[in-house]
Amino acid sequence: MTTFAEVSRIDQVEPGRFTADVHPEWTIGGKPNGGYLLAMLGRAAVEVAGRPDPVAVSAHYLRSPDPGPVEIEAEVRRSGRSASQVRATLIQDGTPRVDALLMMSDLGTADADVAWSRLSPDDDITPLEDCERFVGIMDQLAIYLDPASAGFTTGHPSGRGELRGWLGLPGDEAFDTVSLLLAVDAFPPASFDISFTGWVPTVELTAYLRARPAPGPLRVQVRAELISHGRVDETCRVWDSAGTLVAQATQLAGIRFP
């Protein structure tokens, strides 16, 4: 078993330059998961900024890298009192593959510091023990789907465009704000609950990390809103085991539909 910490490891070769290795098992149809690549960029940003937590991360996916060696370049664009901004690129064979902008800060420990929230912890998600393990993509991840949104696995999508369930890392590794970047892109596409198409490649992904997650599995909800011009949007909400909303994300992806 390879842990997420291992497969997303980066090594600094000089200030602002890193090498990493895209693991062949963390792919879908041979293409590395977008959240996995973003977590590598997140690790590079932690290093160059000297701040532990990505807070707002935007990535544009130019060309998918193949499994194998990649390089990361990361540069601090501004360093302020409580946050820094970083611009980073994941490169393979001299060609940029993912461009990202990352705002880095320190979210502190334990206290989620919620001043106001629209959402109460999403108690509507079925308890993990009553969910079904989903396999088929990135089986290293423990993805458990709420039965109400697992219809697509047996050819019966609900048509609502929403999947929900639970997520864990291999070996019960604890999530942090960097691995939350994987979590927001780990579920099957919400559009599978409309139509079980071929793969839905991410072209843009933005994530806001709102608190460090408590240990334990995450509750995840992904939701599509509109399919048009061959593209689908998807929002993602992630709550930790204590019920705190720890990540919000949105992505735009390509889709062949119907």
Add this chain to the structure above:
Amino acid sequence: MTTFAEVSRIDQVEPGRFTADVHPEWTIGGKPNGGYLLAMLGRAAVEVAGRPDPVAVSAHYLRSPDPGPVEIEAEVRRSGRSASQVRATLIQDGTPRVDALLMMSDLGTADADVAWSRLSPDDDITPLEDCERFVGIMDQLAIYLDPASAGFTTGHPSGRGELRGWLGLPGDEAFDTVSLLLAVDAFPPASFDISFTGWVPTVELTAYLRARPAPGPLRVQVRAELISHGRVDETCRVWDSAGTLVAQATQLAGIRFP
């Protein structure tokens, strides 16, 4: 009266380098509106990519520029069959102020090409003629608030964290996909419907442009989900006069709350 086309105009000085002028009236407390700056970056991306429509745009706001001259640098990172990716920066006094990543394409005309949609046109928004003109920020814009979400203007926010209403440009200039980048950041902050704080500066803004808008005023909904660690998120949905969802956006902003 200055039109939006005028105040967001850019001039190319050499390939990939542009000058522009931030208009002092398109500011809030002396700081230019984030969507206004993003539209300038959008215009530069149109030029360098040779494609008419921003489709996915992510911006990180590093330091606010002052009104006056700015420079824009824009570089094509990938040019594909149907889309190009651009990296652009707005600069003042030699210092980066806004970093952006833009995916450019051609959304075609007229046909919104909707294959599936969660949202029906948002008929819940009160007709424009029954809304109240909101003044106080960027009075060039015609912002009309639904009475149900205008409570904050008289000291009675609803507490729901949601504003809705209508938006028009000065002189009834028609919106296009570039000026939609202004539209997604033109409304007062959704958090004003929770607490009428001081200004809420955007740190990250991501917009998806889903179709070219039909002529006429836009319907806008902004909505906050979580205030924590001194930051608030806000989602924005924009429908054109034909009821098509033309833009979706999310932003993270700083807030002093309560």
